[in-house]
Amino acid sequence: MAECHPVGFQWVMEAKARGAKVFHIDPRFTRTSAMADAHLPIRAGSDIVLLGALINHVLKGAHDFREYVLAYTNASAIISEDFRDTEDLDGLFSGFQADNASYDPASWSYEGEDVPREREEQARGGRVHAGSASADQYGSGGPSAHPTPHTDPTLTDRRCVYQLLAYHFARYTPKLVEELCGIPRADFQRLANAIVANSGRERTTAWVYSVGWTQHTVGAQYIRAASILQLLLGNIGRPGGGILALRGHASIQGSTDIPTLFNILPGYMPMPHAELHETLEDYLGYAAGDTGFWGNKRSYLVSLLKAWWGDSATADNDFRFGYMPRITGDHGTYATVFGQIDGTVKGYFVIGENPAVGSAGGRAQRLGLANLDWLVVRDLVPIETATFWKDGPEIETGELRTADIGTEVFFLPAASHVEKEGTFTQTQRLLQWREKAVEPPGDCRSDLWFYYHLGKLLRERAGDTEMDAPLRDLTWDYPEEGEHADPSAEAVLREINGTGPDGRALSSYLDLAPDGSTRCGCWIYCGVFADEVNQAARRKPGREQSLVAPEWGWAWPLNRRILYNRASADPQGRPWSERKSYIVWDPDRREWTGPDVPDFEKDKPPDYVPPPGATAQAAIAGDAPFIMQTDGKGWLFAPAGLADGPLPTHYEPDESPVPNTLYGTRASPARKTYRRPDNPANPVAGTRFPYVLTTYRLTEHHTAGGMSRSLAHLAELQPEMFCEVSPQLAAELGLDNGGWATIITSRAAIEARVLVSARVRPLRVAGRTVHQIGVPYHWGWAGGGLVTGDAANDLLGIVLDPNVYIQESKAATCDVLPGRRPRGAALRALIEEYRRE
């Protein structure tokens, strides 16, 4: 955090100054480790063992926050008797379908579920769900399950969630942590004791993670494991608690909320699927639950369709639901790359992104680019993705020749963040408006300008065919401003916010209607333009506000700063302790109150009991804080929604130098693979690739370097690509500090300066020494950079988490040789040699 989110880390230091203990769990020693009370080096790819052992520690010692757990989680729910755990099936859960490596989640359900319709997760045996990364839609609320499952409040029934957890994690012991993570037992004990001592009524513990947790074939399950631990300890929805995702880019949160992602629509509604969602009614039947706030999904979707197709969207034509294209499976960025290589994808827009060096499998990325009809790149400098045809690594090796590459390339210069106005959504779901400082130079334009004017040109070209109807009827009339006819970003934000029947900006998603009388481009952002005021532009100084600072920017939903904050009060609505008081029920005024916006209906009393058959928020009890869940509970066990099992389970990464000593199933059985010649995997057996490879960032650079390598200050601070190795490994391989090393996988061989450093420690894992090699991934061969170097992403293969289709960039295997890599054809020969053996 101190390295990659430095200014955010000041708050950790504030907490430390007030007595908080800070533990840093990371394969390498960083500036964060330097400031922490303890650094626990861990083998990349083994975190579920550690988290599972913490869960086991809490359960074995009965350290859970019982009152919270009983009231607010699904600990007491009874699971179907058809369910079988990984303990029973040697690393598989019940429902595994070997023929397509996916799960049918039916047996994970709550017992006695008499759900009136088949749920989306279960449709077609779970295939459709997993086949299109559908778990992404749970970014703002959970999947559908029975609102009132059978329960055992004594938590003793062998099939209740609490007992299933205990059974599942029983073998996740401190000894196993030592064996698989390389963390000594005493260090684990210190961590476990500190977490338990710092949780409960009086105290809360927070977990903070970044892509070190997500970029794995079991990434979503890493986060699930932390969620289970935090729910057991009562650390969710309370001040000082939670699990914080530290997002790496200015608006990566915004890019999922209003997604440019293939599988979701704004506000985490699923993209229509050809098999499940033929009509609007099908869609509403399958997508999300009927109880909890997702129960209003008709209002959210119809308002979106109205925002896009305006007056032409009417009840008679299903509000133009038929205008939406349908997905049929995996259309993710990696599938797209293989589509380029195979010739199905002809035209490609790359907007402020640099896949030629920034995405896993660099060579596959470039082979894809070289096989396009046309490519549009928009950026500040001509990045490698724009110049691959003249100076890419495949040109150097002779594998490709410039004169043979038919791709037509347009490079359009982009406006910088100060040359346009608009909002970023930062890591805490907070939208902040940026004012425009100056006009962009020359032909530089904002991406808003580009898409708006491209849209106008395309609409001019639209014919009167059925195919062009969605384009013709699209609402596309934003006010134009300034010398370049920029579309008004505020007008776009206002459309995102939504308007009512009178044309005025809405102030809450609760005002959205299912009948087409309201329009809203993203229901979770409804309220950002409340009272016709750009709430994201609010700038009341922090020092003039409470610590919560509600008048700085605007957070979704409805400016709530801590999600699920109803859980900060006990079931009766009283604070768990004075020290941790946040949102409480005021019995006199009969409303929830506190320094934040209550994440609950303001006037729903704690003793509210839903009437039978209630839907939407009316089905959520007054003591059920998790209002986006169909049952209002925090899920220790996920009876639906995940593609790879209801509980986190330790699987080895796709590439790993050690066996899985826990189960016969080595790696995640549901992980998403693309086994093809242009995406080879290192063999897991044998000694050809004996080291663990992990990638990371440096404070002074940003992702693949497109926004940092061209800056003199940053280039000077971190001038060269390097690899970090321990003194022991350096001695073994004859690597000199400051000299060169070549790192090899079955995909690529790259060279890097050697940094011999005690910051990377060899670990004892499964009875042997495991060396880890760390490489930053900020370099590329050109890209307008003042400093250049080989791209770490070239080393990585493409293998994905089956829930969200994120690649495993944090754990792979490699070999290392002293010296620089060969040039030209000899480089391909070296890689071929490794692949043969």
Add this chain to the structure above:
Amino acid sequence: MDLRGLIGRWPVIRQLRGEDGRGSAARSARTDALRPRTAEADTVARSVCPYCAVGCGQLVYAKDGRVTQIEGDPDSPISRGRLCPKGAASKQLVTHPGRQTTVLYRRPYGTEWESLDLATAMDMIADRVMATRRETWQETVDGKVVRRTLGLASLGGATLDNEENYLMKKLYTALGAIQVENQARI
């Protein structure tokens, strides 16, 4: 002017005499006459750092239509005026000489960049989108209506504004382009 007085005010002498080199002893007539770029700015825009997602507040100072300085915004409850090395260097991101400000065009099988004016480039891109879409259009797949093209794809960075992502998703959906992705996947 009194020569001794002049020499006596020379910062090196004052520092040798033991005055603190970081304080008054570092001042000279020239430094006293210096004014910060921030004081001479015509405008100050309230902005946000474009790098990581902490979302530090920035004050962007401009004079004569050019950015002259970018500072941390002390009002921000998130960053309290601080910026890390990247945020602090972001003025260079905007003003560095390597920035490309004109359109570049590489024709198929071409060996060099050519120049192109922006309006022509926009028209050419629009023509290609329409042609590719028409050539690769799918009305149905396995008997199910899909109304889409797999011929187009898009990958965006996560420094896109919400408003930009919104127009992208809206336009692509109307085009029937579904392979729309973002750094958020990566």
